[in-house]
Amino acid sequence: MSRKVNFSAGPSTLPKEILEQIRDEIVDFRGEGLSIIEASHRSKVYDDIHSEAISLLREIYKIPEDFEVLLLQGGASLQFAMVPMNLYRGGKVEFVDSGSWSSKAIKEAKIQNINFETIASSKETSYDRIPENIEFSDDLDYAYITSNNTIYGTEYREFPETKSPLVVDASSDILSYQVDWSRVDLLFAGAQKNAGVAGVTVVVARRELIERESSKTPIILRYKTHLDKNSLYNTPPVFAIYTLNLILNWIKSIGGVDEVHRRNQQKAKLLYDTIDSSGGFYVGHADKSSRSLMNVTFNIKNGDGSNNSELEAKFIKEATKLGMVGLKGHRSIGGLRASLYNAMDIDGVKQLTQFMDNFKSKNL
C-alpha cells in the first residue's frame, strides 16, 4: 500500500524519515546491543536521549533561562487538573473559553473549588473565533488560554498581555511558531500532534511558578517533584521521549521553528485560498481573524448557505479512495477538517487542494 496522506487531528502524521529511523534503530539502538525501549531509565543510553530532548527543546524553542522543561505523562487532560493543583493559591483565576478543551480545563478547575471566572467566550458563535479584547485582571493566581482549538480551527495570532501569570494549553500548536516567552508563564502540550507520539506531555514553565511545594497535592502531581528529579521521578515514557527527541532533531535539521512556521503559513494559505476562491462551494468555519494554521475546518454549502452533509460525506469517501484520510470534522461541528501539523508537507496539501478543485467542478 502506498503511504496515505494523513490529515488526522492527532495522533497525526509523522515525517516518513523519522518512521524509517525508528525502524532502523528499534532492534539495536545505535550499536548498543539493545533497543532504547529495553534500556533502563537510569542508564547512560537512555539518559543521553532524555537530556538531549530537553536541551534541544530549549534551544530550538528559544526557552529563556528562567524557565524549566518537564516531560510528564497523562496528556493535556491531566494538566487541566495539575495546573490548578499546583498554581492556585487561594486567589482568583480567569479563563478564556475558546472551545471544548478550554471548557474541559474549566470543568476540572471547578471540581477543585477554585475561585474562577470565564472572562471571554466565543461559545455563542459556535467557537468560530478567538474572543476579542481579552483583558485579564492584574492580580490573578493565573490566567488561562488555549492557543489553538483543534475542533473549531481557531488560533491566537498573539497571546494576550497580562500582568498575571499566563497558562497556555498549546497541545495543538506547540513548536509550530516561535513563542513570545515574555507573555507566557506556563505552556503545556501533549506531544501527539506536533511533537511526536501520544504518551508524553511537555510542560515549559517559569521556574518560580512551579518550584513551590504544595503539601496537599499528591506527590506525583506536583511540578516540584518532577522538577527536582529532572522528569525522572518515576519511569518516564521512554519511547515517546525518544520520538520527541527525533522530532526536535528533525525540526532543527530543516531550519528550526521559524522555518517550520514559514512552511505552516504556506500550507495553510494554499488551503484557505482554495476555500476562499471556491465561490462559496467551500466555506471556512473559523472567522478569518482567527483562522488556525494547524486545523482548517470547512463545510460544503448548498446554494442557500446551509451545509450539504451529503456532499461532505461523498467528499470524504472519494478523498479516502485517493489515499487522503482523517478529513472528517469533529462530531461536535461536523463538516470537514484538514490538520496541517508540522509533519504534513506541502505536497500533501497540494494533493488535497487539487482534489478539492476537481470535486467542486464535478459537484457544483
Place this chain on the structure above:
Amino acid sequence: MSRKVNFSAGPSTLPKEILEQIRDEIVDFRGEGLSIIEASHRSKVYDDIHSEAISLLREIYKIPEDFEVLLLQGGASLQFAMVPMNLYRGGKVEFVDSGSWSSKAIKEAKIQNINFETIASSKETSYDRIPENIEFSDDLDYAYITSNNTIYGTEYREFPETKSPLVVDASSDILSYQVDWSRVDLLFAGAQKNAGVAGVTVVVARRELIERESSKTPIILRYKTHLDKNSLYNTPPVFAIYTLNLILNWIKSIGGVDEVHRRNQQKAKLLYDTIDSSGGFYVGHADKSSRSLMNVTFNIKNGDGSNNSELEAKFIKEATKLGMVGLKGHRSIGGLRASLYNAMDIDGVKQLTQFMDNFKSKNL
C-alpha cells in the same frame, strides 16, 4: 554489536521477535499506508489494537466477568495517588510495607489524609522477606500489598485472604503467574517490566469497586471516567498499548501464563541453585521463604560474612564485558541483582550462571 543479555529491573528486556515485529510494522502498519503511531485513536485501525489488548488480557490472565480492565498513563506512581482518591470512603485502610514501593504508596495515602495503618512491615530486616501472618481487618475500605518487591527481590507466594477489598501493586510480576482473582479486587501494574514498555499502566478491578463517581476527585483521575470511555477518555499512549498487545499475543503463542510461570520457575531455580551451591561465595538477600521469581538479589561475601563490594564491582565489570548488563543492585541495598522477567530466556540465565561459576573459581 551482538545482542546484550539485559537483566535490568525495568524498563527491561523484550522478546527479540517482538522488536523485529515492531521494526517490520512501524513504517507501514499491516498494509494500512501509515504507522500505528500516526493513526487517530478514534480510527478502526487503532481501535482494533486497543480492543484486542483488553480482550487478550482478559483471556490469558483469566480475568473474571465482574472485573474491568483499564489502560491508563502515569505509571504505578500515579496509582499510589489514584487508589485512595477513588477507593477511600472515609473508613480505614491497612497496608503491608514490604519495601520502597509500598512505602511510596503509604506516603501518597498519608497526603490524602486518610485513616490508615501499616499492619505489617519487614523494614527491620532490610525488607528481606514478605511479612508473615498478615491479618487484615474485615471492614476496611481496602487492604494494600505489593506483590513483588523489585529492589529487595521478595515476592508473595500467595495473596493474603481478607474480607476487605484487596489492592495489589503487581508492577513487577504482572502476567508472570496466574492470579487467584478470588483474593484480589484491584490489581495495577506499569507495563515496562512484564507487559511491554513504559507509558501504559494496566488496572484490573472489580467493577463495583471502581464504578463509583467521586465528585471531589479530578475527572481525569477517576476510574469511572476511564471505565465509561473504555480507556479512550483522552488520547491513549498508542505505542505502549500496541506493544502491550504484542506481548499478550506472544504470551498466548508460547502457551499462556501457566507456561510463562513454568519458565520463570525454571529460570529462578537455576540462578538460586547457583547461589545456594556456591559455598557462601554468593548469598541471596531475600529470605528463602520470600524469594522472588522476578528479581534475584544477592551479594558476594567475604569469609567473615561481610559484603565484598570490591568483588561485586569486578563482577559487574566483567559481566558487562561479556554482554550481560543491568546486574547492579539498587543503590538502597547495593550488591547484585538479576531481573528475570517473562522476556528473559533460559539461555540468558545459563550464560549468567556459567559466568558466576567461573567468576567464583577465579576469585575464591
